[in-house]
Every structure is written in structure tokens, then in C-alpha cells.
Amino acid sequence: MPELADALVIIDMQRALQYSYNFDGLIHSINDRIFSYRQDNLPIIFIQHNDQDLVRGSELWNLSGKLDKQKEDIVVEKTHANAFYQTNLNKILMQKGIRSIEVCGAQTEYCCNTTIIMAHGLGYKIFMEHDMTTTFDNDYMTAEDTISFFENIWNQRFVTFQ
Template identity: 70%
Template sequence: MPKLAEALIVIDMQKALQYSYNFNDLINRINQRIAKYRQSNLPIIFIQHNDSQLVRDSDLWELSKRLDRKPDDLVVEKTHPNAFYKTDFEKILKENHVNTLEICGAQTEYCCNATIVMAHGLGYKLIMEHDMTTTFDNNYMIAEDTISFFENIWSERFLTFQ
């Protein structure tokens, strides 16, 4: 059984990304992790992106309704791929005495990568299960290859896979 970090970070699982690779399966697996964190009374922090293409309060901006989100779960809104950039994310982590993070969500090569690299640089210990991010096919790689490529970069450099 995979161990838990001190907080689960769910990045950008918004309706705008509902057609990304394996989105529905990923939500099911994220909800399984959420259940483990709830059982252990550990915080779950949802990160929600907002910019000129993903406008606050629009339907596509909303977090997926299929996520097991409760009213008292923390939500951090960001305007940059890096969840720490000009947000209160780090303040929330410090207030909750969180030093280890489990990361999951979207998009692998953008918001997940930027947040993982920054968190590592700030000294947080990171864990992740394989295939817990999603993205779209692009002009260079299919989504599965992008996920594998970034997991290879992250492994043992920025985080530990369970």
C-alpha cells in the first residue's frame, strides 16, 4: 500500500481538461487517494487555474464535479503554471506544518511539472504514484509518452514514486 504524504495536492482537475488522456480513470484514482487522506485526517488541497483562456466562474473553470471535494477542503487559485507563484499556497502549507506533498492532476508538462520543480526547490519532499497526471496529445508526443517522459525526469530527482 502506498504511503501518504502530509498533504494531497490535486492540480487543475477542471472541466476544461475533461477530454485529456484518461481523465475519468484519473479522477477515480484521485478519489481513492482522497479517501485515504480523509481516513488519516490529512489535508487535501485543490489547485485551480485561472487565466484569460480559463476564466474564473466559467463552466470550464469549475473543478470536475466527479472529484470527492468537500466544502472544508482547501482551494488555491493560481494564474501561472507554478502553484506557488503569487498565491498563498506556501503559506497554507506552512500553517498546516506540511513538509511532504503527494502530487496528482493536470497538465503533466505544464502545471504539474512547474509545481513539482518549484516545490522541490523550496525543500518539500514529494511523492507520487505512477500515472497520476494527465495531458493531451501534442505535435511531438502522444499523451502517454509525455507522461512517461516527465515521470522519468521527476523520478528520484524531484520526487519518489510509490
């Protein structure tokens, strides 16, 4: 069983991304992690993106209904790839005495990467399991290759994989 961080941070698992690589499989894996964090009464933080293309309140803006989100979970809205930028995420983590986070979600090369690097810069210890992010194929790589590429960059530089 992988070690638990002080909090689980789930990035942008919104309906707009439902056609990304292995989205439903990732939700299943995230729900397994949520279960573990709930058992230890640790915070679960959902990050929700909002911008001109993903408008607050729209159907695609909503978090996937398949996620085990409960009313006591924390939701942080963001308007930038970096979940710390102009949000209260760092303040929440500091108030709760959180020094380590487990990150998962979407999109690997954008919001996950940017948030991971910023969290590292702020001094947080970051844990992940392999294949706990998702993205789309692009002009250069498949989604699977993109995930593998970024996991290789993150490994032991920014993230401790379990």
C-alpha cells in the same frame, strides 16, 4: 498501500481538461487517494487555474463534479503554471507544518511539472504514484509518452514514486 504525505495536492482537475488522456480514470484514482487522506484526517488541497482562457466562474473553470471535493478541502487559485507563484500555497503548507506533499492532476508538462520543481526547490518532499497526471497528445508525443517522459525526469530527482 502507498505511503501518505502530509497533504494531497490536486492540480487543475477542471472541466476544461475533461478530454485529456484518461481523465475519468485519473479522477477515479484521485478519489481513491482522497479517501486515504480523509481516513487519516490529512489536508486535501485543490489547485484551480484561472486566466484569460480559463475564466473564473465559467463552466470550464469549475473543478470536475466527479471529484470527491468537500467543503473543508482547501482551494488555491492560481494564474500561472506554478501553483506557488503569487498564491498562498506555500503559506498554507507552512502554517500547517506540512513538509511532504503528494501531487496529482493536470497538465503533466505544464502545471504539474512546474509545481513539482518549485516544491522541490522550496524543500518539500514530493510523493507520487505512477500515472497520476494527465495531458493531451501534442505534435511530438502522445499523452502517454509525455507522462512517461516527465515521470522519468522526476523520478528520484524531484519525486519519490510509490
